[in-house]
Amino acid sequence: MAADLILASGSEIRRRMLESAGLTLEIESPRVDEESIRAAVALEGASPRETADTLAEVKAAKVAGRRPEARVLGCDQVLDIDREGLAKPSTRDEAAAQLRRLRGKTHRLLSAAVLFEGAEPVWRHVGVARLTMRPVSDAFIEAYLDRNWPGVATSVGAYKIEEEGARLFAHVQGDLFTIQGLPLFALLNFLTDRGTIPG
Numbered sequence: 001m002a003a004d005l006i007l008a009s010g011s012e013i014r015r016r017m018l019e020s021a022g023l024t025l026e027i028e029s030p031r032v033d034e035e036s037i038r039a040a041v042a043l044e045g046a047s048p049r050e051t052a053d054t055l056a057e058v059k060a061a062k063v064a065g066r067r068p069e070a071r072v073l074g075c076d077q078v079l080d081i082d083r084e085g086l087a088k089p090s091t092r093d094e095a096a097a098q099l100r101r102l103r104g105k106t107h108r109l110l111s112a113a114v115l116f117e118g119a120e121p122v123w124r125h126v127g128v129a130r131l132t133m134r135p136v137s138d139a140f141i142e143a144y145l146d147r148n149w150p151g152v153a154t155s156v157g158a159y160k161i162e163e164e165g166a167r168l169f170a171h172v173q174g175d176l177f178t179i180q181g182l183p184l185f186a187l188l189n190f191l192t193d194r195g196t197i198p199g
């Protein structure tokens with residue numbers, strides 16, 4: 001029995017969200033050079049939303065090219081603060097600096113997904129969440145990272161909303177799936193409405 005879709009992502013949380021919703025998956029990491037694509041689209045003046053959409057499409061296309069018979073989902077998430085797109089922090093110091101930059105402000109998480117069938121894009125969506133971070137102190141940030149680094153290194157904002165990251169926020173707008181990197185409701189509605197999955 002073929003899987004419902006191939007997830008062209010190395011993201012553990014995306015796999016977990018999709019499988020918990022009852023979808024059967026194959027996982028195939030796309031292995032694309034995100035940094036150079038990010039730099040190229042930035043040169044063209046791409047917005048954070050366009051950057052996330054482009055990266056999601058490139059990842060899906062890479063795997064769909066190898067598996068034209070399959071349904072392939074590519075994803076990307078960008079953190080937008082003051083119109084600047086941030087990617088995952090690579091060191092604890094970068095995570096601390098990023099949290100200091102986000103505190104007391106509202107940032108957006110843009111979670112893009114692109115679905116390929118027959119090696120062609122058939123659906124795309126960018127989910128948006130707005131998160132207002134409390135004005136947490138330097139001491140809190142350091143203690144938070146003592147407890148949560150490197151676990152949060154896999155998260156674009158250096159937090160996991162479903163864990164202690166919840167304590168960072170005064171309030172959020174948007175669903176928790178979008179915050180965790182996938183516009184799950186939009187994807188499930190598309191797949192259900194066209195009869196790909198029962199609903």
Ligand SMILES: Nc1nc2c(ncn2[C@H]2C[C@H](O)[C@@H](COP(=O)(O)OP(=O)(O)OP(=O)(O)O)O2)c(=O)[nH]1
Pocket residue numbers: 008009010011012013014029030075076077078088154155156157159160161162165179180181
């Ligand atoms: N568990 C959890 N993960 C989060 C949260 N916020 C963001 N993330 C994760 C979801 C994605 O795995 C990651 C966003 O980075 P990317 O879109 O570049 O994906 P990633 O490099 O993980 O995988 P991929 O590029 O798709 O192979 O951040 C959160 O609150 N909780």
